[in-house]
Amino acid sequence: MKFVKGIGLFFIYPVFLLCLGFYAGVRTSHFFYPGEQYERLYYVPEDENTASAQNGDNRQESRADEILAEGASAEEPSSGAETESLPAAVSRETLSVETEYVLEERDIEGQTTVETTWKLPDKYVGMNREQFVEAMKLYEASPPLAEMSRGFESLEVLSFSRERVVVQMNYRYVKPSSSFYLAVYDNEVVVLLEDKETIYIDDTRIMLDELPDDIQQDIIHMLWIENEEKLYAFLEAYSS
Template sequence: MKFVKRISYFFVVPVFFLGLGIYLGVWGIHFFYPGLWYDMNDTAKPPYVVDETVTDEEDNSPPASVAVASSGETLCADTEYVLEETDILRGTSVETSWKIPHKYIGMDRENFLETMDLYAEHPPLSEIERGFVGLEVLSFSRERVVVRMDYRYVQPSESYYLAVTDHEVVVYLEDRTTVYINTGIALEDLPETLQLQIMDMLFVPDEETLYDFLETYSS
């Protein structure tokens, strides 16, 4: 029996001291090196979380708002071109939607407005004949452009009169009060004899004679 007890003590005592040593070792690391202890127990945190944050901060791509603003300022082939034609005498309006004309593709707002201003200052003869008096750009974006064109539609008469307003030739209907066309022709650009006749209101017998005059002296 005494032999058995000696054998038990032989195994139990070393195991006890081994466990005590392991405990004291772990306690010492925790007490003297707390940072190392937290690092050993923090392995569950994904290491790429910090890397993702750095990647976002170092991303050199432009913000989304900048990209949207840039694309919205330039017309493209998909831009809708809405033309609103207004009869200022009757107060009526007709709206039509078209594909953007090729000559406007690539223009930003400033370029487009300058082009429209130039058109309003020097409209084609065909527009003058329709009674064109001006235009306004109502909205501008990459998706949709709206332009209002104002007309003073009048029924042509059998005869006309050429007169002067602000040093420019104006065509009146036979009532001598209704303006038919603002020609944009400067009086000083005409021959002197013709200037005198227009200053006295030159009678034009028919439409053909009127168009001959406009084609001859319009720039």
């Protein structure tokens, strides 16, 4: 009997020590690592953290986009109004078939002005101010012979609108004589009155060296032209 008790105690005692050691180990682990349990309780999968962070970034980006959109929308009305006003202004300042074409013919010597209203030439219809002014500059640079014979010197666009355009034509009127002389100045043919001194037309656009040799010699010695009709016949025949 004593032998059996000895054997039982031999087995029970080690088991009891093993359990006691296990319990002591668990308690010791909780004592030295108290946060591990809470970390397990509040553990969130990595994928969920990433998704949450991405959602937060997306919300911040969306908010930033909204702020930018609000700022852009606040600026758009003024720029849009300017954009819309430009075509309207251009259309209002474009000449039409109903535009009055007023010419003020000014006598430079006599300081008098005669105003006449004409139908707007078709070539000017649809032009804006810049285009019309450019067309007038071209006209001023190369006026017709008829205008040159009247003493045309310059022009100026006084006013421009869709309803009315006013052009001032400046003339230095010269009373034509019954006969004329052709002379040369700086290789260009000019027209003189019968006194051989007063220039009647100084811009014939006829170069002396482009004429036949016999006519060149006549002009060098002043070619006499009988009347105005023969003068314009010559100018039209040889002008470029």
